[in-house]
Amino acid sequence: MMRVIHGISYVGFIVWAIITGSATIISRLFRSDYAQPMIVELPMRCATDLEVTLFASSITITPGTLVTAIAAGTSTTPPVIFVHALFEESEESALAGLIDMESRLLSMTRGRAPGPHTDPQGGRP
Amino acid sequence: MIVIASICAVILAAAIIIGLIRVLTARDQGSRAVVSDLIYFSAIAIVTMLGITVSSSIVLDVIFLSSMVGILATIALSRILTRGHR
Amino acid sequence: MNEALATTLVGIFGITGSLLLLGSALAMFRVRDALSRINVFSPATGLGMPFIVIAAFIYDLYASGFSWSSLIMAVIAVLCLIIVSSVASNTLARSAVLSGQPVFRKTSPNRLAAPPEGVVDVDPDAKDS
Numbered sequence: 225m226m227r228v229i230h231g232i233s234y235v236g237f238i239v240w241a242i243i244t245g246s247a248t249i250i251s252r253l254f255r256s257d258y259a260q261p262m263i264v265e266l267p268m269r270c271a272t273d274l275e276v277t278l279f280a281s282s283i284t285i286t287p288g289t290l291v292t293a294i295a296a297g298t299s300t301t302p303p304v305i306f307v308h309a310l311f312e313e314s315e316e317s318a319l320a321g322l323i324d325m326e327s328r329l330l331s332m333t334r335g336r337a338p339g340p341h342t343d344p345q346g347g348r349p
Numbered sequence: 350m351i352v353i354a355s356i357c358a359v360i361l362a363a364a365i366i367i368g369l370i371r372v373l374t375a376r377d378q379g380s381r382a383v384v385s386d387l388i389y390f391s392a393i394a395i396v397t398m399l400g401i402t403v404s405s406s407i408v409l410d411v412i413f414l415s416s417m418v419g420i421l422a423t424i425a426l427s428r429i430l431t432r433g434h435r
Numbered sequence: 436m437n438e439a440l441a442t443t444l445v446g447i448f449g450i451t452g453s454l455l456l457l458g459s460a461l462a463m464f465r466v467r468d469a470l471s472r473i474n475v476f477s478p479a480t481g482l483g484m485p486f487i488v489i490a491a492f493i494y495d496l497y498a499s500g501f502s503w504s505s506l507i508m509a510v511i512a513v514l515c516l517i518i519v520s521s522v523a524s525n526t527l528a529r530s531a532v533l534s535g536q537p538v539f540r541k542t543s544p545n546r547l548a549a550p551p552e553g554v555v556d557v558d559p560d561a562k563d564s
Contacts, residue, residue: 242481242482243482245477245478246478246481246482249458249462249478250455250458250462250478253458253461253465258465258466260541260543261468261470261471261539261541262543262544262545263538263544263545263547263548264544264546265546280525281518281521281522281525284477284521284524284525284528285481285517285520285521285524286477287475287477287478287481287482288474290470290473290474290477291525291528292470292529292531292532292547293529306546306547308471308474310466310471310474310475315544350441350445350494353446353449353450354445354449356450356453357449357450357453360450360453360456360457361456361457364453364457364459364460365460367457367460367461367463368463371460371463371464376537377468377469377536378469378534378536379469379531379534379536380463380468380469380472382469382527382531383463383469383472383527386523386527387456387459387460387463387476387479390479390480390483390484391456393484394453394456394484397487397491398449400491401490401494404498406495406498406499408491409488409491409492409508409509410508412491413509413511413512416484416488416512416515416519417512417515417519419516419519419520419523420519420520420522420523423523423524423526424526426527427526427527427531428530430527430530430531430534431530431534432534434533
C-alpha cells in the first residue's frame with residue numbers, strides 16, 4: 225500500500241520535473257550565458273536491474289540531465305552512473321538533485337525510505 | 350480548426366528548416382544524428398496536423414504507431430555511429 | 436463538445452507543443468557539443484509531442500465522439516513517447532561517447548575524462564619495446 229502512494233507521488237514528481245526543466249531550457253534561450261555543461265559521477269544505491277533501468281530512464285527524461293555511461297558494479301563497489309548536467313550551479317547541487325530523485329525511486333520500489341548515501345563524491349578528491 | 354492546424358504546421362516546418370541548417374553547420378556526426386531525431390518527430394506532428402486539416406479519422410492511429418516505432422531510427426543511427434559495436 | 440471549445444483546446448495544446456519543438460531546435464544552436472544537443476532535445480519528446488497527442492485526442496473527441504479505444508490509444512502513445520525517447524536518448528548518448536565524438540572543452544568537471552583514483556590505465560595496444 226505504501227508502494228502505491230510512493231509510486232503516485234514519484235510520477236507526480238517526474239511530471240513536475242519535466243515541466244520545470246522544459247521551462248528552464250526554453251526561458252534560458254534569450255540569455256547570453258546559456259549553459260554550463262558538466263559530467264558528474266554518482267555511485268548508486270540501486271541494486272537490481274529494474275531499479276537501475278528506472279533510475280537511468282528517469283534521469284534522461286528530465287530535461288537538463290542525461291545519462292552518458294553506466295559502469296557495472298562488482299562485489300565490493302556499487303554501480304556508478306555518469307550524468308551530463310547542463311543547468312546546475314555546481315557539482316554538489318547536481319549530485320543533491322540526483323540523490324533526492326534516487327531516494328524517491330527507492331521508496332517506491334522497496335516500500336520504505338533507503339539509508340543515507342555513504343560516499344556522494346565517489347572517492348574522488 | 351484549419352487555421353489552427355496551419356499555424357502549427359508552419360511552426361513545425363520552421364523547426365525542420367532550423368534543424369537542416371544545424372545539419373549543414375555541424376562538425377561532428379553525433380549532432381547530425383540527434384537532429385535527424387528532431388526532424389522525425391516534427392514530421393509526425395506535421396502529418397497529424399495534415400490529418401486534422403482534411404478531417405481524417407485516423408489521426409490517433411498515425412501518432413500511436415509512429416510513436417511506438419520511433420526508437421528504431423535512433424538505435425540504427427547509434428549503431429552506425431559506433432560502427433556496429435554495441 | 437461544441438466547435439469553439441474544441442478549436443480553442445486544439446489551438447492551445449497544438450501551438451504549445453509546436454513551440455516546444457521549435458524551442459528545442461533553437462536551443463541546439465546555443466550549445467556546443469553532441470551530448471548537450473541530445474540533452475536539450477528532451478523537452479520536445481517529453482512535453483511537446485505529448486501535447487500534440489492531446490491535441491489529436493481532443494480533435495478525435497470532437498469529430499467522432501468519445502470511445503474507450505481512442506483514450507487507451509492516446510494514453511499508450513504518451514507513455515510510449517516518454518519511455519521510448521528516454522531509452523533512445525540513453526542509447527544515442529552512450530554511442531556518442533563510445534565513438535569518440537568531441538566533448539566541449541569547457542565541460543567541467545568531466546568525470547569521464549580521467550580514470551578513478553588508484554586505477555592504473557594500461558593501453559593494450561601500446562607497443563612494448
